[in-house]
Amino acid sequence: MKYFAEMVGILPIKGSDDWMISIGFIDGTNENGHVRTRYIHDIKDFPDDEVIGGLGIGNGSEQQWTTISSKFAKEDLMPFIIRKMRNGGQIHFHGFMNSCHKSIGKWNHTKELTKIAEVLFGALNASTCTFRYMEMGYYGPFCEEFVTTQIVAGLLDSLNLYGWWPNGAVPLIKTYLDRYDKPRITLTEENKVPLSQEFFDSLFAKFLERKLYLRNMCATPEFAVDYFKALRVDLHVADKGGRCNILTWKSPLDYRDFFVVEFLAEDEVLLSTTNLGICMCPKKHKLCSGHFLCFCDADDVSFRNRIQTQVDRILSAAQPELTICGSNFVRNDDRATVRYTKWANELLDSQLLTQRFTSHGPTVVAPTWFLSRSLYNAVGGFNEAHRVGHPEDLEFFFEAVKIGSDVVKVAECLVMYRYHPNCATFSVDERTIWHMRVRYLEDTILMGWTTLTIWGRIHESVYDFNRFRVLLPTELLVRSF
Structure with a gap:
């Protein structure tokens, strides 16, 4: 089974026109059933029957990387990538503009990345390559042309733009809104969007139709801010924290969906939508009739044999009604959370309770959970008091163990756990997790x-x-x- 596509990693070299590249492909599994990746140093060694699933700014061990000249990149590497790239692949070219990566100095070379972007996107713009998932920073006009081309191609799952963009990326966003029925837009606060009333109305209209995902649009309104306060007052929601610098509208179609405007300064606002999700929806488990509950987030993938395998495992447990059953998992990108994935997948059943005090969180990850309805009800479901920024899965896990729940695991990969910059995990402050862990250690x-x-x-x-x-x-x- 091929769990995820092969990736080409690219890194700049400070003060040089040379590139560093990493080319890997899936080479079976090891004795534990974990996916094994093989890295090559010559593009001629890439298997004829394999395709490249994505490319982007990467990271990894020194043994994975090969230094190439810009001439080789233009004349040999790019034709190879274009020939091997599958339609609907991934591209990650945010560089250090991703807030998670700003501290990684070897990515923070704007001048060198701009030269790479000219070669990379100059070639891609002249090709027929299309991408389904994209994270982009602005490193020159080639990047803007590339994003426009991909929007028009019509395959994008989401529009993720990092750092500053010309004109606040408004032309790109408007094109995306016009062409996609359910747009998903992620920006960063460094990008200041000039916000006309017409532009805002188009975003808000999509929200009212429950067709918009929006994150971190830092905008400068070109109209009086009183317009926000008078808009659809029938949908206004009072902020639970009593903050007066936030306006929130609830969706008329789904009580979990909200549109939020935060007033950062007199002439600056932050726009976003939020969805409370399954962890915040108390009715979801009541809408199904099964004896057991199988967790699967909308952006993750359960493999075909998952449910039967976990049913068999939980029924063999000492107390099936009082057991959380998890499984091993793979990431859609083998470079994402490598140490965490290795730790979680290599835990034995005997460690699933003793390791619960570590900083990693639940010893079986929530997307793999399988448990009885009676256990879910005994815990009381997920904590609904917080909209965002609260580790509901960790709290549920702690409360379940407190009432005597056992924890077991299927030692095979049953879930593809997707990594992306919009993960709810990133909205949780580390201090919140720390205090929850300490309090649990005290109590138990x-x-x-x-x-x-x-x-x-x-x-x-x-x-x-x-x-x-x-x-x-x-x-x-x-x-x-």
Whole structure:
């Protein structure tokens, strides 16, 4: 089974016109059933029957990379990529403009990336290659022409533009809105969009039809902001935090969908839509009639044998009604969360409870969960008090274990867990997870001990530490470094 497509990685070399490239393809699986990737240093070694699934700015170990000249890139590499590229592939050319990657210095070479973009997109613009998924930063007019061409081609799942773009990328966004029935748009706050009333109305109309996904559109309104406050007041939702700098409209078609305008300054707003999703929808489990619940996010893929395999596994557990069953998984991009994926997939059943205190989160990832309806009801479902930025899966996992749930796993890949920049994971602050973990450690472990030693950072995090210390005998020892 081919889990994901082969990728070509590209990196600039500071102060040089040369490129670094990484070309890999799937070469079967290892003895544990995990996908094995083989990297080549000569394009002639690429198998004749394989295709390239995507390309972009990449990262990886030094052994994967080969240095090539710009002449070779233009005359040999690009014809090879165009010949081998499958229609509907992926392209990631945001560079350091992705906020997750700004700290990676070897990507932060704008001058060198601009030269690469001229060769790369000059060739792609002259080809018939089409892409379904795209993340783009602006490195010159070739990039703008490329995005326009791909929008017109009509295959894009979403429009993801990073960093600054000429005219705030408004011409591109308008073309995309006109040509796609359900547009998905992701921008970054560095890109300032001049927002006319007509442009805003077109976005809001798509939202009212439940046809718009919008993230991080930082805009300068060209009309009075009172227009926002008078618009569809029947759909206004009061902010639970009491903030007066935010306007929120609920969707007339789905109570989980919201359109949000945040007033950043007198002449600047941040537009976005949000969907509370399955974790925030208390009725979803009531709409189905099965004895067990199988979790699968809309952007992930369950393999054909998943349900039967997990049914068999959970029924063989000591207490099927009180068990969370997960499985191994693969990512759609083998370079995404490599260490986390390796950690999760290599855990044994005996480690699924003992490892729950680590920073990685649930020891079986939520997209692979399979559990009884009675366990879901006993926990009380997912926490609905937060719209975004809350780790509902981690909280549910902790609460399930608190009431005695066991955790087991199928040691084979049953789910393709998609990585993309719009993942809800990125909206969760690390401090929120940290405090949840510390509180859970207090409640389930520390309060049952008569003697303990607290090392380092946790000393500052234990809730109401003086109260906590009073509850323990004088043998408590604190060491903080």
